[in-house]
Amino acid sequence: MTQRNDPTSGASPRYGRRPTMKDVAHRAGVGLKTVSRVVNGEPGVLPDTEQRVREAITALGFRRNDSARTLRKGRTATVGLVLEDLADPFYGPLSRAVEEAARGHGALLLAGSSDEDPVREQELTLALCARRVDGLVIVPASDDHRYLEPEIAAGVATVFVDRPAGLLDADTVLTDNLAGAKEATAHLIAHGHRRIGFVGDQPQIHTTTERLRGYREAMAAADLPVRAEWTALGTTDPGRVEHALRAMLAGPDPVTALFTGNNRVTATAARLLAGHPRPTALVGFDDLELGELLDPPLTVVAQDAALLGRTAAELLFNRLAGGAAAPRRVVLPAGLIPRGSGELPPHS
Amino acid sequence: MTQRNDPTSGASPRYGRRPTMKDVAHRAGVGLKTVSRVVNGEPGVLPDTEQRVREAITALGFRRNDSARTLRKGRTATVGLVLEDLADPFYGPLSRAVEEAARGHGALLLAGSSDEDPVREQELTLALCARRVDGLVIVPASDDHRYLEPEIAAGVATVFVDRPAGLLDADTVLTDNLAGAKEATAHLIAHGHRRIGFVGDQPQIHTTTERLRGYREAMAAADLPVRAEWTALGTTDPGRVEHALRAMLAGPDPVTALFTGNNRVTATAARLLAGHPRPTALVGFDDLELGELLDPPLTVVAQDAALLGRTAAELLFNRLAGGAAAPRRVVLPAGLIPRGSGELPPHS
DNA sequence: CCTCTTGCAGACAACGTTGTCTAGCCGTGA
DNA sequence: TCACGGCTAGACAACGTTGTCTGCAAGAGG
Incomplete structure (x- = not known):
């Protein structure tokens, strides 16, 4: 015995098969289209008839099948x-x-x-x-x-x-990622930084390259060189980011400031810098909740x-x-x- | 001239009307069901028939209508x-x-x-x-x-x-909100607090009442009274929360610790306490990103x-x-x- | 040569809804 | 009395797909 065609169950709601407008129509003793009219609030149905239909609807637990509706209407x-x-x-x-x-x-x-x-x-x-x-x-x-x-x-x-x-x-x-990134970088430059690192998301992402470009243009505008080891792009996996950050912060000529290319990277950088011996400036792209409560409070380029x-x-x-x-x-x-x-x- | 029934456009794809299996079948010179078979990877189609169908599919830009499929299949x-x-x-x-x-x-x-x-x-x-x-x-x-x-x-x-x-x-x-809330409150009690406030979400929310209950039970277990003005429930609107917090922190007998009932409330509390003259202990329900970087680092009851x-x-x-x-x-x-x-x- | 099997392919109904068209009924006006 | 319009209501097709059933051709076996 299949669930869908149990012949013993008549017009009452059967488990696993949902009542359709046809069932409602049958139960209310009206035509299919009349049910459709009631369900959709279309005019042309006497209050009486409508009442009967509504009763049948609640009795059967009918709910219109929007898949079918969709198919018919095209939207x-x-x-x-x-x-x-x-x-x-x-x-x-x-x-x-x-x-x-x-x-x-x-x-x-x-x-x-x-x-x-x-x-x-x-x-x-x-x-x-x-x-x-x-x-x-x-x-x-x-x-x-x-x-x-x-x-x-x-x-x-x-x-x-x-x-x-x-x-x-x-x-x-x-x-406007370019302008935002320029502003962020310029901010760091204005506060005396010359060796600024950029850690961004993966290079095939448009926002990454735009922000990198903004960083580069701001550096160029201040006549600052950008060393290859100052930029690192890749996944936002915390391990990867931490590795990149440590590389920039180590060595004889470490960066003194960081511009991080998105919220994930910024969060990882904030965590790492919190445990880092040398205070390092940080500006992140995208705001982070509670960023204003960090020590120092987090400066960001925010988008809405x-x-x-x-x-x-x-x-x-x-x-x-x-x-x-x-x-x-x-x-x-x-x-x-x-x-x-x-x-x-x-x-x- | 309607968009959908332009008689001049024949079998080629018309703007605004998507090609159907019928169109594909017509173009490939096969039956409707054969297209269905190809689209669904069913067996019983000769390689070159399939080839013709596939060509028609790409030529017309056909994509199966899952609404119709859904209707037919029931899932x-x-x-x-x-x-x-x-x-x-x-x-x-x-x-x-x-x-x-x-x-x-x-x-x-x-x-x-x-x-x-x-x-x-x-x-x-x-x-x-x-x-x-x-x-x-x-x-x-x-x-x-x-x-x-x-x-x-x-x-x-x-x-x-x-x-x-x-x-x-x-x-x-x-x-297990009850146990979590008990643990949070007991933690505060263990660190010497006797006047502990609870600020939670709206009272009709189950998690709110469970956490409130946990707070009350922990207080009772330590034989501590809970004054009415130490608990405040309501929306997580920052204004509302701030108001409630200020009330608890003011007066002659202010609370010395806060247990906040969800992430939104905790964030608002952390912001307010950061600017508050008197250091006040805080435990929040739900973790917050960067919570570990606050000063002091945020203690929370975390759920996954x-x-x-x-x-x-x-x-x-x-x-x-x-x-x-x-x-x-x-x-x-x-x-x-x-x-x-x-x-x-x-x-x- | 005939039958049977196998593989490929199409015809057709059905899923549950909505748009169109038509039928019946009532009341109105010529 | 008849024609007609307005109102209610139902019959029917269609939306695009899939499941079932049937048809045809080719090859196997007697």
Whole structure:
């Protein structure tokens, strides 16, 4: 005896099979379409009839199957979100902002982490497309997004956040990483530092290279050389970062200040410097909770992750509503928040 | 001229209408079912037929519509996640753990925030049910989940995390908040404190009351009275928390130590105490990033949010696979991490 | 030569909903 | 009395996929 076709159970709700509009219609003694009308609040149903239908609905525990609805209507009221890591606190406010915007438009959020892996990004994104999300918000991990062309052509509103799309012209929301990194580096220079290290995330990440460029330009603008051993890029694995930091802080000519390229690196650097004998100035990209309570208080270049998400969602829903304008690119500012850790004087 | 039925465009891909298996079949000169077989890697297709189908697929930019598939198969390969706030760093690792488990089973994650609002929780959860998620992971905000009975009866695997379900017997994963809170309070008592304040989240939240209970029991076990003005429950809004804290720290008989009931409250307390003239001991429930770098280093009762999520997902997929065993309840430990802020001696 | 088996492929219904179209009923006005 | 319009309600097809069943051709065995 299968669960789904138990002939003994009649019209009452059977375990494992959900009641459908047909069941409700049968029980209420009305037509299928009338149930649909009641469920969707459409006019043209007498109060009486509606009452009977509602009773049948609650009696059976009916709930509309939105998969079927979706199939029929062509819109899923779902937004896909692809980012690096759901667990990274930086993306929390971003996700939440996208979620809020989605909710405002009656949509839900399908989210996933790429783990900075291009293959995983593509698999995930295409899985979202297969589910026919109405729109996509992507923090890209790959540098070639041509695989999305058919999807975009088919009407999937797509917005890239935090990093630009690769080989594709699409709506994009970025932070001004270059300016932020320049400001951070200039801040350290202004406080007398000449040997400044930069420890960043992996080099294929756009934000990493922009921040590195900002660092380099600020150094160049102050006529300061940048030695090869002063820059280290790689994963944000604490072990890797610690190793890189120790290398810069050791030797006869150690750096006297550090500019760290994202929140993970900054956290590791703060931990290491706290136990380091020589006071070393530090400016981080991205703010950290409680950063202002460290000793010295942490100076950072802060971006507004929630605003990033909100703006992306705005572009997305604009596109869904408006049609096919030219892709837009929005650049949001990042601002230095001087708190002290960037103002330590260079040690000899 | 409508977009969807443009008669001039024939079988080539039209903007806004996605190619279907039918289109692919037509173009490849095969039957519909053959395309289905190729797409799903089913056997029984000759290599060159398959080749023709694959060519048609790439030429048209076909991607299977999983909504339709879902409708036909009855499983959506989707897990719903309802929590308090996607932006709260506490839930980041939890979400990620659920996502990972889902991915391991080929499922995606539909996530949303309840904002601690029972109505919103219910709306969100039922919206997920309408989309026919295979399972639900819920951090409940309400105390009555009977509205989920029909869903669970219909086969939606449901797991409650961090807090128990209300008026419903279901799989649950909890932290041992009582023991954790006792340990925290006892730690403060052991370091000489007699007037200890508890500042917690809203009183309708299970974790809040359990932690409050732990605090009370530890105080009672040490024969210490608990004055009404030493406990304050409410939203985690920093203004509210600061107000409550100031009240406890003022007056002729201020508390000499604080036990804060969750990460948000602890962060606010740490900020306030940093600027407070009188050193005051602090133990927080939930760890905070960089807490070990504060001055004094932050002592906390830590729970493993990722483990919470992983365990919940495990229960969920067990239930999906296994069938209808009795609901299970798993309680995970919370452990004190003494770092210093709980060892400050009481000031007179 | 006929039958049987095997492998490939298509026709068709079904999943649960919504849009369109039509039928019946009532009351109104010529 | 008849035609007509407005209102309620149902029949039916369609959304895009998959499961079942059947058909055809080629090869094996008698």
